[in-house]
Amino acid sequence: xxxxxxxxFKNLFKPVxxxxxxxxxxxxxxxxxxxxxxxxxxxxxxxxxxxVCPPGAILFYQHESGEKEYxxxxxxxxxCGECVRACPKPEEALWQSEIKQRPAVVEDGANEGWFxxxxxxKKSREEYAAAKKAAKTQNKSEE
Amino acid sequence: xxxxxxxxxxxxxxxxxxxxxxxxxxxxEKIIGVDADVGFVHxxxxxxxxxxxxxxxxxxxxARVCGLCAITHSLxxxxxxxxxxxxxxxxxxxxxxxxxxELDRIHSHMLCLAHTAENAGFEALFMQIMxxxxxxxxVQEAISGNRxxxxxxxxxxxxxxxxxxxxxxxxKNLTLLSEKVDMLIGLFENNWSLSLKYKGVGxxxxxxxxxxxxxxxxxxxxxxxxxxxxETNDFPYEALGYKMILESTxxxxxRNFVRLREIVNxxxxxxxxxxxxxxxxxxxKAKGKPNxxxxxxxxxxxxxxxxxxxxxxxxxxxxxxxxxxxFSAIPAMMEVFKxxxxxxxxxxxxxxxxxxxxxxK
Ligand code: SF4
Ligand code: SF4
Numbered sequence: 001x002x003x004x005x006x007x008x009f010k011n012l013f014k015p016v017x018x019x020x021x022x023x024x025x026x027x028x029x030x031x032x033x034x035x036x037x038x039x040x041x042x043x044x045x046x047x048x049x050x051x052v053c054p055p056g057a058i059l060f061y062q063h064e065s066g067e068k069e070y071x072x073x074x075x076x077x078x079x080c081g082e083c084v085r086a087c088p089k090p091e092e093a094l095w096q097s098e099i100k101q102r103p104a105v106v107e108d109g110a111n112e113g114w115f116x117x118x119x120x121x122k123k124s125r126e127e128y129a130a131a132k133k134a135a136k137t138q139n140k141s142e143e
Numbered sequence: 144x145x146x147x148x149x150x151x152x153x154x155x156x157x158x159x160x161x162x163x164x165x166x167x168x169x170x171x172e173k174i175i176g177v178d179a180d181v182g183f184v185h186x187x188x189x190x191x192x193x194x195x196x197x198x199x200x201x202x203x204x205x206a207r208v209c210g211l212c213a214i215t216h217s218l219x220x221x222x223x224x225x226x227x228x229x230x231x232x233x234x235x236x237x238x239x240x241x242x243x244x245e246l247d248r249i250h251s252h253m254l255c256l257a258h259t260a261e262n263a264g265f266e267a268l269f270m271q272i273m274x275x276x277x278x279x280x281x282v283q284e285a286i287s288g289n290r291x292x293x294x295x296x297x298x299x300x301x302x303x304x305x306x307x308x309x310x311x312x313x314x315k316n317l318t319l320l321s322e323k324v325d326m327l328i329g330l331f332e333n334n335w336s337l338s339l340k341y342k343g344v345g346x347x348x349x350x351x352x353x354x355x356x357x358x359x360x361x362x363x364x365x366x367x368x369x370x371x372x373x374e375t376n377d378f379p380y381e382a383l384g385y386k387m388i389l390e391s392t393x394x395x396x397x398r399n400f401v402r403l404r405e406i407v408n409x410x411x412x413x414x415x416x417x418x419x420x421x422x423x424x425x426x427x428k429a430k431g432k433p434n435x436x437x438x439x440x441x442x443x444x445x446x447x448x449x450x451x452x453x454x455x456x457x458x459x460x461x462x463x464x465x466x467x468x469x470f471s472a473i474p475a476m477m478e479v480f481k482x483x484x485x486x487x488x489x490x491x492x493x494x495x496x497x498x499x500x501x502x503x504k
Contacts, residue, residue, distance in 0.1 A: 029285040032284075032288055033289050052199065054196060054200035054203040054204060078203060078292065078294065080203050085297075085426075
């Protein structure tokens with residue numbers, strides 16, 4: 001009993017073992033798997049990243065002009081890094097930073113906004129494919 | 144006339160964190176019958192693996208079955224998929240995978256010990272074990288880049304390499320940890336209140352362990368020599384200093400000791416892995432589509448984890464079946480309760496280290 005009281009007294013002067021989190025930021029280890037970043041200039045729009053992504057956090061919107069628009073949902077991403085490994089131009093087109101994402105707020109539309117975008121992407125592709133097909137058949141009939 | 148009382152424990156109950164319901168039939172304070180009900184958190188993981196995700200992505204999906212043994216789940220699936228692709232990883236990959244699994248075992252066992260300490264009313268020890276556990280978490284975070292969902296293993300290899308700095312960190316933290324574990328062993332052995340509360344409580348006899356197919360630390364505490372690490376040869380465990388840890392009394396105390404001594408053994412194995420890491424690539428190409436059926440068993444911290452994967456040469460799998468350790472151990476668990484005091488039930492339960500959310504998946 002005396003020993004345990006002595007221990008308890010000594011513990012009063014030991015540094016605390018918990019981390020005062022909001023007051024002090026947590027130090028992330030180097031190589032932390034953070035946000036996926038994208039460089040549009042190097043991207044060749046091969047869609048490989050979109051295909052491998054397990055939760056589907058990367059989606060391309062197909063514009064009528066043939067251009068594709070990249071969009072990434074950091075709140076859906078599981079930070080596995082598969083997209084970076086699949087990308088033929090890692091470090092230039094797609095790379096994983098060490099930045100930690102902040103929690104989503106309502107304005108971010110992390111759910112509804114993304115579902116709408118998913119729908120829009122799907123539709124844009126279907127329309128683009130249909131338009132292409134129509135153009136092809138027209139070309140053929142003109143010949 | 145015999146009078147019994149039915150007392151439920153769980154699924155939303157202050158002394159039980161896990162979504163399972165036990166219905167105890169008690170005569171005075173003694174439990175004479177048990178009924179268990181699992182399946183409160185069914186998440187449809189198995190179906191999702193065959194309907195929504197391609198086989199290359201499934202490794203990341205099954206890792207979400209359990210937050211604690213995420214690495215064991217992804218490893219088991221990956222091994223099964225690699226078997227179907229006819230690919231065998233090189234030694235470096237094997238060693239790195241083993242390292243993560245053993246680290247996982249250490250932190251899972253420590254969590255369980257913390258909970259058993261808490262259930263003995265020893266809050267301070269709970270806090271202490273949890274803070275010591277940070278040493279392992281730190282290592283895992285540094286190796287895999289994340290604290291809980293490691294996503295470290297992929298088909299054909301592992302996602303990150305072990306640098307010399309990381310190896311040094313592992314060595315440093317494991318040395319610190321082994322001192323702490325030695326202290327814990329002393330505490331669990333000699334502390335008056337811990338041994339009073341846990342010796343002779345919740346006994347599973349060797350015979351019952353056989354009959355009810357107990358596995359993992361639960362079985363080894365009863366003296367049943369069963370460990371997937373010793374029974375399969377997917378990994379070179381023997382060469383790295385694996386020892387089967389057996390106790391004979393089968394009570395909570397014995398289960399705690401199996402865990403403590405397994406931590407010591409795992410620390411030793413991790414050190415051996417790092418010191419003898421072979422050279423080689425960490426990612427190789429595993430070509431093809433899974434065709435056929437493969438069964439894989441891996442020793443998770445809680446016992447045998449079983450995976451069945453069936454593919455038909457397409458991107459989508461035909462069937463993924465996951466049998467988690469806790470699910471297989473439930474009959475043995477129910478047996479332990481019979482004859483115990485009702486007041487001991489939470490402590491007995493914590494000593495099983497149940498993982499119900501994985502069981503229901
Ligand atoms: S890190 Fe993983 S989840 Fe995130 S976008 Fe890339 S592939 Fe998808
Ligand atoms: S994989 Fe790389 S190059 Fe291909 S679309 Fe994605 S970012 Fe662009």
